[in-house]
Amino acid sequence: MAKPKVATTSMCGCFGCHMSFLDIDERILELIELVDFDKSPIDDIKEFTGPVAVGLIEGSCCNEENVHVLQDFRKHCDVLVAVGGCAINGDIPALRNTVPLSECMDEAYRKSVTTYNPSGQIPNDPELPLILDRIYPCNEVVKIDYYLPGCPPSADTIWAALLALLNNKPLDLPYELIKYD
Ligand code: SF4
Numbered sequence: 332m333a334k335p336k337v338a339t340t341s342m343c344g345c346f347g348c349h350m351s352f353l354d355i356d357e358r359i360l361e362l363i364e365l366v367d368f369d370k371s372p373i374d375d376i377k378e379f380t381g382p383v384a385v386g387l388i389e390g391s392c393c394n395e396e397n398v399h400v401l402q403d404f405r406k407h408c409d410v411l412v413a414v415g416g417c418a419i420n421g422d423i424p425a426l427r428n429t430v431p432l433s434e435c436m437d438e439a440y441r442k443s444v445t446t447y448n449p450s451g452q453i454p455n456d457p458e459l460p461l462i463l464d465r466i467y468p469c470n471e472v473v474k475i476d477y478y479l480p481g482c483p484p485s486a487d488t489i490w491a492a493l494l495a496l497l498n499n500k501p502l503d504l505p506y507e508l509i510k511y512d
Pocket of ligand 1: 343344345346347348389390414415416417418422423481482483484
């Protein structure tokens with residue numbers, strides 16, 4: 332019987348949620364018996380190869396490519412999970428939401444002490460994805476089915492959630508896995 336597929340992506344985040352996922356350590360051997368990975372930075376598959384049971388989203392949307400990726404995940408995944416604070420509410424990247432985009436670009440490409448940019452040109456090659464006016468959490472772009480809080484959620488939390496979803500069990504995580512006090 333074909334194994335269910337899992338896909339993951341890292342958008343505007345730090346890859347820490349993926350690193351936490353990989354912290355399941357030796358359980359990764361169990362995982363590869365349970366699922367096949369589709370589009371994911373873990374296997375470097377760039378495009379979906381078909382329908383996917385569970386999509387794990389790290390990060391929020393900071394540019395138009397993130398929006399396309401997220402919409403693509405929603406289209407292909409039966410269940411979509413926002414993993415970590417960046418995906419859920421924008422978290423650290425959303426700090427820029429208090430500053431106009433033009434000021435952010437100015438600081439990044441013209442004014443910072445480590446910038447050398449005599450022409451003052453801000454990168455605008457058509458190949459570059461358009462930067463959005465602000466950070467958009469995933470649920471402002473597509474419907475999200477589940478949220479795993481944390482920065483990052485622990486490996487045990489991600490593991491428990493994935494097992495529940497793959498086994499069609501309720502996502503009823505114990506307090507120990509979702510407390511942050
Ligand atoms: S939630 Fe935390 S660990 Fe995850 S991508 Fe954002 S900053 Fe990194």
